[in-house]
Amino acid sequence: MSLIRAACRLQAIEALNSDPVIDGMVRGRVYDSRISAFDHRDPVPTILVTTEETKGEAWSHQNGGAPFGLVCDLVLEIAMNSVATMQINGMADPVEAIGYAATDAELEADLDLLEERAVEILTRGETAAAQLLRSAVVKRVPHVASSRFATDQTGEKFAVHLVTLRIELFTPEDENPFAVPSGPYALLPEPLRTIAAASDPDGLPRSICDRLIARLAPLPAPSEPAPFSGADMILAPQVLDADDAPDRAADIAAGRTIAIAANTPQ
Amino acid sequence: MPSLFSALGQIAGATVDAVFSEGFALQPMAPPAAASGQRPNVNLRMAASTARPQIPFDGTYVEPGELMNAHGRTKADSTTHWIAGAKAMVDVAVTALPQRPMERDRIIRLDTGAVFEVAKVLPGDYGRLRIFLVDALQRPEDPR
Numbered sequence: 001m002s003l004i005r006a007a008c009r010l011q012a013i014e015a016l017n018s019d020p021v022i023d024g025m026v027r028g029r030v031y032d033s034r035i036s037a038f039d040h041r042d043p044v045p046t047i048l049v050t051t052e053e054t055k056g057e058a059w060s061h062q063n064g065g066a067p068f069g070l071v072c073d074l075v076l077e078i079a080m081n082s083v084a085t086m087q088i089n090g091m092a093d094p095v096e097a098i099g100y101a102a103t104d105a106e107l108e109a110d111l112d113l114l115e116e117r118a119v120e121i122l123t124r125g126e127t128a129a130a131q132l133l134r135s136a137v138v139k140r141v142p143h144v145a146s147s148r149f150a151t152d153q154t155g156e157k158f159a160v161h162l163v164t165l166r167i168e169l170f171t172p173e174d175e176n177p178f179a180v181p182s183g184p185y186a187l188l189p190e191p192l193r194t195i196a197a198a199s200d201p202d203g204l205p206r207s208i209c210d211r212l213i214a215r216l217a218p219l220p221a222p223s224e225p226a227p228f229s230g231a232d233m234i235l236a237p238q239v240l241d242a243d244d245a246p247d248r249a250a251d252i253a254a255g256r257t258i259a260i261a262a263n264t265p266q
Numbered sequence: 267m268p269s270l271f272s273a274l275g276q277i278a279g280a281t282v283d284a285v286f287s288e289g290f291a292l293q294p295m296a297p298p299a300a301a302s303g304q305r306p307n308v309n310l311r312m313a314a315s316t317a318r319p320q321i322p323f324d325g326t327y328v329e330p331g332e333l334m335n336a337h338g339r340t341k342a343d344s345t346t347h348w349i350a351g352a353k354a355m356v357d358v359a360v361t362a363l364p365q366r367p368m369e370r371d372r373i374i375r376l377d378t379g380a381v382f383e384v385a386k387v388l389p390g391d392y393g394r395l396r397i398f399l400v401d402a403l404q405r406p407e408d409p410r
Contacts, residue, residue, distance in 0.1 A: 013309070017305070023305070027305060028305030028306060028307065028308060029308055030308070030309075031308060031309060032309045036369050036370075036385050036386065036400075037369075037385070037386045038369075039368065039369055039386065039387060041366070042368075042369070050339075052339055052340065053340060075339070202300070202301065202304075202307075203307065204307055204309045204310060207310055207311075
């Protein structure tokens with residue numbers, strides 16, 4: 001159930017990085033669930049991707065349990081500060097510092113641009129990564145909310161757009177038990193299996209999926225179940241005598257049985 | 267020319283270091299090298315940086331214990347259980363480090379061999395830096 005959230009995060013980051021505008025401005029600084037604080041001297045802009053509140057109703061209200069129709073919040077924190085030029089300590093490449101916003105108006109417009117591109121690529125993007133996100137992970141995005149946060153208490157003018165996309169996730173139906181998944185990611189549930197197979201061998205989704213597969217190793221590999229082919233029965237006529245209990249072994253030994261085989265044609 | 271307070275602060279800092287400080291090594295880290303034409307992936311495991319060398323330095327190790335909670339975005343911190351922890355920190359003179367440590371750099375406490383990751387770097391008064399650390403060592407297997 002919750003691994004679909006991992007799939008959502010991993011593929012959303014791939015999709016965001018695949019947008020040429022975001023790639024040009026953010027330069028790969030799209031963080032997955034980053035915990036530690038940002039340093040105000042870190043290069044910006046950055047995008048922090050997290051998946052938050054997840055809720056779901058069971059598909060079967062009578063039986064309950066999985067599968068659930070899941071809805072989760074995909075949260076993007078798009079952060080940027082405004083400095084005309086900046087030299088990052090220890091960073092040889094000064095190009096990293098060029099192109100920053102110099103005024104509050106420029107900063108806000110840049111954040112609006114990033115937000116525009118992020119929502120566009122995640123919900124309507126046509127890159128391969130965005131198409132995979134929409135075809136395998138995201139059923140639809142029924143709601144979006146954006147909040148603005150700003151401060152100059154860090155010694156620099158710094159603003160964040162907090163974008164919350166409510167995502168209806170694809171809940172894969174129970175798979176056909178005879179279509180046994182194969183390959184190195186067979187133990188992963190869909191859609192993570194599809195994403196792992198489609199991802200760049202050096203990329204984040206592959207790295208995370210390899211780690212999950214190692215954790216899943218104690219589980220037996222998926223195998224095709226033996227199909228039900230029928231039942232064999234024997235009938236043994238008995239004397240209606242309360243004191244004469246049926247004796248299965250004696251009936252078989254004496255040949256007082258009628259065999260019935262109810263097998264499906266193979 | 268530095269102010270009188272600034273100069274005094276540096277002298278006081280040097281005195282504190284002479285009494286309390288111990289040896290550390292800063293191992294700068296960076297995302298693994300990417301194929302040409304690709305961005306380094308900031309979410310992968312970090313590797314030792316090739317651009318910034320390892321630096322030995324002296325600093326004062328402080329580790330006050332505290333009870334803390336994990337933070338959530340939509341619920342109160344007290345929703346989940348308390349955690350007993352220690353906020354490890356190294357207090358150093360800015361001049362002890364030729365470059366400011368960055369988040370996820372490693373710091374090795376030479377006395378004990380303990381390895382830490384830099385969580386955040388906050389400037390202190392009079393030319394001091396406080397480098398907050400998180401424990402980077404793996405816990406021993408101890409099923410209970």
